[in-house]
Amino acid sequence: MSPPLPASIRVGDLTKSYGPVPAVDGVSFEVAPGEIFGLLGLNGAGKTTILECLLGLREPDKGLITLNGIDARAQPREARRRVGAQLQFAALQDKITPRQALELFASFYPEAAQPVRLLEQFNLSAKTDAPFDSLSGGQRQRLFLALALVNDPQVLVLDEPTAGLDPGSRRELHRLITDLKSAGRTVLLSTHYLEEAHQLCDRIGILHEGRLVATATPAALIASARAVPRLTFRSTRPLDADRLATLPGVVSHEAQGDGWSLGTKDVNRSISALVQRLESSGNEMLDLQIHRPSLEDVFLELTGRTWQDARPEGSDET
Amino acid sequence: MKRNPTLNGLLRHFSLTLQLNFRSPQALIYGYLVPVFFLLAFGSVFRADTPPLLNQMGQLLTISLLGGACFGLPTALVAERERGVWRRYRLLPVPTGSLVLGTLLARLVIVGTAVALQIFLARVIYGTPLPLHPAQTVAAFLCVALPFLGLGLLVAALADDVPAVQALGQCLFLPMIMIGGVGVPLVILPLWAQRVAGFMPGRYAVDVLQRCFTDPQGLPGAGFSLFALVVIGAAAGVAGSMLFRWDAGRRMNRSALGWVAVALLAWLAVGLTAAATGRLLTVALPVAAYESITDEQADQITYEDLPGDNEIVSRLAPPFLPAGEAPFVDEFSAKLAAWPPGRDPSPGQSVRHLLSVAAIADISEDIHEGEIARIVFDKLQTRHKHTELRRILAWVILHPGEGTVITQAPELGLRRHPPESVVRERSALYARKYLGRLLGKIHD
Incomplete structure (x- = not known):
């Protein structure tokens, strides 16, 4: 060698x-x-x-x-x-x-x-x-x-x-x-x-x-990021926060505008369970987004500052 | 052959700096148009002098050199530094000196060509004589330009931005123009200002340059002025080099004050040395040179070897018959009476100019050369008292290279333009013929 x-x-x-x-x-x-x-x-x-x-x-x-x-x-x-x-x-x-x-x-x-x-x-x-x-x-x-x-x-x-x-x-x-x-x-x-x-x-x-x-x-x-994937979604009718916390894989949940953001360790199982839960209660999903951990999350964890808040003026990065 | 990158880069940088200068309208205006403007301004004031502007050439060229050094060089350097050009240069693997030297050499060429343009245009527009010592003029230019460029380098190092260059440059420029003997001649400055001028390089620059135009001795007589310029220039150049900044973001620290003090101390040292060696004495309008000629000196002049009045060289017609019988004589005499150079306020110069007319006619082998020489003699006797004329003629004979002579007078019908040295030699010959007659040692 x-x-x-x-x-x-x-x-x-x-x-x-x-x-x-x-x-x-x-x-x-x-x-x-x-x-x-x-x-x-x-x-x-x-x-x-x-x-x-x-x-x-x-x-x-x-x-x-x-x-x-x-x-x-x-x-x-x-x-x-x-x-x-x-x-x-x-x-x-x-x-x-x-x-x-x-x-x-x-x-x-x-x-x-x-x-x-x-x-x-x-x-x-x-x-x-x-x-x-x-x-x-x-x-x-x-x-x-x-x-x-x-x-x-x-x-x-x-x-x-x-x-x-x-x-x-x-x-x-x-x-x-x-x-x-x-x-x-x-x-x-x-x-x-x-x-x-x-x-x-x-x-x-x-x-x-x-x-x-x-x-x-x-x-x-x-x-290496401690951050987990996040699911953000909205539904036609309000949801009970306690019931969301019991979904498989979900480790955190928080209201975000008129929808929710869920942290999950198992994206597939959490989505599947969420859809079933909505169907059983006659609710309907309006939109769903999956956010994988990124460098921005790493940066936040390492520095305590979000990139969006601290990025330089004139930067056009989204 | 392996190339030397430092030398190669220096030459390329020098050449590019010149090219970029000539592409900038602003640089052309400041570099060439302003000096021409100063020439025309001086010309409008001193055009009546004989010859015009000759005694102001030192001042005029010093102003151009000061402008190029105190404003042109630092403005270009600081503007480039503000843009970040020098920051990029800093990454090159060459010594600082080679890059700065390229810029200084380019500025030397720019200022040198502006000065040459002034001398040329002064000659063409006003008939100002060229320097008595051309080679010494080049040396004098370098002796003045290099110290002034050192001052410019210091201004560039101290100024944070271009407006600061203007402010600092004016701090140097205006005092030298107003009370430093550069813009306003020393002889008309008040006594205190004359003494203050001894602490400034402008006075010495004017002295060094002016001698090349009018002093028969030339630069050898300007030892102290050259010393003063070297001391002031070296101190400013060293301080400017030590404080040189590549980056507009770098501010001066306190140690910079020490180098500024070094530069200023050089001015002080020069002024104090000048005072201690009696060089700050009051400058007054010069006593006419002919007044220092004594009777003993005049008596020692000999006349035996003079050519005869009818020989080829220095013909002189016999005294004229009563007026009216020689139309040429009356006509030429009237023209000569109104001829401005012959009416110079300085008696010594007036005589020299009239003698020049006799000399030009003789050298040109004018058909009336003998009569013209006689008319000049008659004119001299009617215009000047006997004792004064004796002294002036003796001065011309003993010091043929002093003062100014006329080398062409087409307004008098003398079309040829003989060399100045020949006119001076022939003027001295006629002066002997005239003086011999005045003293009764030659009979008409």
């Missing part, structure tokens, strides 16, 4: 405070080669601070950071040479064109990708000589992703790569990021989109108030 490959990204006990306020508190994680690892958290959770420490934009108070085997704190320039990055808060000059931007950034590396090929890869050929201020949000993000690849890095760090994009542009970015993984690159990204984290990432680290409170695959995180 061959030994496991060394991690492409290794972060150990990373700590960073802004004055008395701890922004990142003893965070540790590893990202394996070819893996997409997502840091998921609300605004202010510490995602951007972690990525900025990795990229040398901020000096951590303490902690270990290695990128592709290089100690990023001791050799920040060498680390930057081998890593591609896309920042959340960055822009280019209004009148610079994608071709000029790629040529400029490529010129700083001893070996660089061909700008023309990157323009093709990121579907920007039609905008080669268009000024930056004429590009759409999605085109700009694709250009930044292309810029992150000018040095042909094996490791990519992407900070909120789809923030503020419309659903179509977001899907396009997801496809491009998946392509990067297919090409064998390692991707560390931050996001506040649950759906994006679930869909894109091999593993997710949930950040809350500067601490990494869970790290696992999306499926494992959901499987």
